[in-house]
Structure formats: C-alpha cells, structure tokens
Amino acid sequence: MGSHHNGDRASSSNGGAALVDKDVDFAQYFCTYAFLYHQKEMLSDRVRMDAYYNAIFQNKHHFHGKVVLDVGTGSGILAIWSAQAGASKVYAVEATKMAEHARTLVKENNLQDVVEVIEGSMEDVTLPEKVDVIISEWMGYFLLRESMFDSVICARDRWLKPSGVMYPSHARMWMAPIRSGLVDQKKGDYDGAMDDWYNFVEDTKTYYGVDMNALTKPFNEEQRKYYLQTAMWQNLHPHQVIGIAAIIKEIDCLTATVNDVLEVRSNFSSSITMENTRLCGFGGWFDVHFRGRKDDLAQQEVELTTAPSVDDGTHWGQQVFLLHPPDRISEGDCLNVSFMMNRSKENHRLMEVEIGYEIRQSSGRSLPTLKNKFYIE
Numbered sequence: 471m472g473s474h475h476n477g478d479r480a481s482s483s484n485g486g487a488a489l490v491d492k493d494v495d496f497a498q499y500f501c502t503y504a505f506l507y508h509q510k511e512m513l514s515d516r517v518r519m520d521a522y523y524n525a526i527f528q529n530k531h532h533f534h535g536k537v538v539l540d541v542g543t544g545s546g547i548l549a550i551w552s553a554q555a556g557a558s559k560v561y562a563v564e565a566t567k568m569a570e571h572a573r574t575l576v577k578e579n580n581l582q583d584v585v586e587v588i589e590g591s592m593e594d595v596t597l598p599e600k601v602d603v604i605i606s607e608w609m610g611y612f613l614l615r616e617s618m619f620d621s622v623i624c625a626r627d628r629w630l631k632p633s634g635v636m637y638p639s640h641a642r643m644w645m646a647p648i649r650s651g652l653v654d655q656k657k658g659d660y661d662g663a664m665d666d667w668y669n670f671v672e673d674t675k676t677y678y679g680v681d682m683n684a685l686t687k688p689f690n691e692e693q694r695k696y697y698l699q700t701a702m703w704q705n706l707h708p709h710q711v712i713g714i715a716a717i718i719k720e721i722d723c724l725t726a727t728v729n730d731v732l733e734v735r736s737n738f739s740s741s742i743t744m745e746n747t748r749l750c751g752f753g754g755w756f757d758v759h760f761r762g763r764k765d766d767l768a769q770q771e772v773e774l775t776t777a778p779s780v781d782d783g784t785h786w787g788q789q790v791f792l793l794h795p796p797d798r799i800s801e802g803d804c805l806n807v808s809f810m811m812n813r814s815k816e817n818h819r820l821m822e823v824e825i826g827y828e829i830r831q832s833s834g835r836s837l838p839t840l841k842n843k844f845y846i847e
C-alpha cells in the first residue's frame with residue numbers, strides 16, 4: 471500500500487455494477503503495485519507476514535502435494551512459501567510488471583520447477599488445471615477498499631476444485647466509537663481554508679474587480695469533503711476506543727458472491743465504556759481467519775487482525791470517520807448506529823459511507839439522530 475493517506479493496494483473486475491475501463495483501472499490502481507517500494511511496505515508488515523507465514527507452515531497438509539493458485543502474487547512471496555510448504559505446483563498470477571521480479575525471486579530460490587509466474591489479470595488468465603488451494607492477500611483499507619476480492623471470487627468460481635480451500639477462509643469488518651484530537655485539528659484546517667477563501671474573495675474584488683463570492687458555496691463543499699468527510703488512515707491506540715466494537719460484516723470466502731460485497735449495511739448498538747469523554751467519530755477495521763473448510767479444517771487456525779493495538783499495528787491501520795462537532799458522552803450511554811457502505815460510482819475501488827447515529831443517554835434521554843456522509847478515497 472502506498473502512503474498513509476490512502477495509497478493504493480490493486481484488480482480488474484467489473485465491480486459487479488458498471489463496466490470498468492481496464493486502461494483507466496491500470497493507470498489509477500495497478501500502477502502503484504508495479505513499484506518495489508510498495509511491495510516492500512507490505513513485505514515489511516510483520517503482523518501480515520507472520521499471519522500468512524504461520525497459516526501456510528502450520529497447515530502444511532493443505533499445501534503438501536497440492537496445486538495452489540496465488541491471486542495477485544506481487545513479489546511472489548505467498549507462492550514461494552506455498553512451494554516451500556510442499557505444493558506440487560503453484561500458479562502465481564500478477565497483473566503488473568512485478569511479475570518479472572517475482573520470476574527472479576522464484577528462480578533465485580530454486581523453485582522454478584514448482585512456481586509458474588503468469589503475468590496477466592486473473593480475470594483473463596487460463597490455467598491448465600483446477601486447483602486445491604487459492605491463496606491471496608486481497609484486503610484493502612477497511613477490508614473492501616480496492617474491490618480486489620472480486621478477482622478472488624472470479625478465480626474461485628473458475629479454478630477452485632469443489633473440495634478446494636480458501637486462504638484466508640473468512641473475513642470480518644468491525645466498527646467502534648472513538649475519541650481523537652484529530653477532530654479538532656481537521657476542523658481547524660477547514661476553518662483556516664475558509665478564512666483564506668474569504669480573504670481571497672475580498673482581494674480579488676479589490677484588486678481585480680471580479681466578485682468570486684458566487685463560488686463560496688462550491689468551494690465550501692469541496693473543502694468540507696476534503697477536511698471533514700474523507701476517512702482518515704490512523705493507527706489508533708486502544709485507549710481511543712470508547713465503546714464496544716461491533717461486527718458489521720462477515721464474509722465466507724468460499725461462498726461469498728460479488729453481490730454480497732457490493733454493499734455493506736449494518737445496524738448496531740455500542741455501549742460506551744469510558745467515563746466523561748467525547749464521541750469524536752468511528753473507527754473501522756477488519757480481521758481475516760485461516761480456518762480451512764468445514765470438511766477439511768486447518769490444523770492450526772490463524773487470525774490476522776488490524777484492530778487498534780499498541781505493539782501489533784499494521785500498514786492497514788484503521789479508517790477513521792470523524793464527527794463534527796463531537797458529542798459529550800459517558801459510560802453507560804448507548805449508541806444506535808446505522809452504517810452503509812457502497813462503491814463510488816466514479817471508481818468502483820473507492821467507497822462511500824453513510825453513518826447515522828443516535829445517543830441514548832443513561833438518564834433515558836435520546837439525542838436526535840445525526841447522519842454523516844464520508845468518502846474512503
């Protein structure tokens with residue numbers, strides 16, 4: 471993944487809705503994955519690496535003598551591990567030129583007889599046989615950003631044997647109320663940008679004789695979106711979580727369809743667990759599990775979580791949705807939240823989010839429901 475302000479991680483499916491222009495998709499999305507610095511960032515994420523490493527090497531029975539497909543192999547790391555764990559054949563599919571680097575690594579590690587690197591979009595590739603295992607690291611910010619899971623679904627439906635296993639096998643999205651000083655900082659930035667605009671309008675009128683004020687409204691909307699409504703990348707401290715976290719989506723990777731992940735809708739409640747604090751927003755994260763399948767379980771189940779953590783932060787961090795203004799809130803209060811996330815119409819790899827929430831105070835009083843719109847860019 472690129473910079474922490476929502477860089478890109480990568481696919482080329484049709485998003486389940488509108489048709490996607492592959493050239494545009496390549497320019498906007500895949501391109502970043504062609505850089506080694508980007509792959510290195512993922513390869514340096516110890517939580518991510520340990521989880522996949524343990525999932526493979528503690529469950530060698532799923533790999534030994536088996537045919538494996540790695541969807542989006544990048545540097546080839548998961549394909550190489552699969553081969554080292556005893557796979558008889560690994561197809562490693564990668565859309566970008568990173569495939570060439572993967573090929574180099576495969577050769578240097580003496581696995582060229584087992585791992586076949588194929589440069590191409592998963593959706594376009596034809597394999598000579600069906601596979602026993604599909605492994606992929608497809609997760610974007612807040613799980614579904616990038617919509618790369620579509621490509622995994624496509625691969626599964628075309629190439630996985632009926633008895634096949636998915637790595638990971640399950641995924642969940644989580645959400646919790648949080649406190650954060652960022653809410654004040656962003657509001658300050660936004661106010662500063664608007665003050666600057668008003669000065670600009672005045673100066674333009676004074677010095678150049680043109681009144682720009684008619685553009686104040688659209689400028690304001692633009693700045694609000696940028697400073698106040700764009701979800702932020704954060705590595706939250708667990709102490710910033712002020713209420714019970716809720717699961718808002720569960721995905722069985724063996725059976726989920728694109729339709730199942732086009733939209734996420736959840737109504738949940740969260741009890742506030744911190745005395746006299748501020749509700750500054752909501753934090754969203756995900757976890758995935760490697761459990762094998764019901765009739766062919768993992769010997770050692772592995773979890774990869776991106777929950778707020780002091781020592782085990784990941785490059786995914788959490789996505790933070792800030793509320794302006796924040797509300798005073800205290801232990802015993804309860805939040806009723808309605809959450810909705812859809813793909814952006816302009817770019818199926820980006821997301822739009824609506825969060826409605828109502829505070830029920832421990833006194834029994836309810837505050838009016840507030841609705842907020844956000845963009846995961």
Ligand SMILES: C[S@@+](CC[C@H](N)C(=O)[O-])C[C@H]1O[C@@H](n2cnc3c(N)ncnc32)[C@H](O)[C@@H]1O
Pocket residue numbers: 479480481482483500503504512513541542543544545546547548563564565566568590591592593606607608609618621
């Ligand atoms: C998050 S990276 C993971 C890379 C590597 N598997 C790892 O774990 O380090 C996802 C990779 O999948 C590739 N990718 C995404 N969608 C793809 C598709 N539809 N076909 C082929 N490659 C794809 C991207 O270019 C990127 O290199």
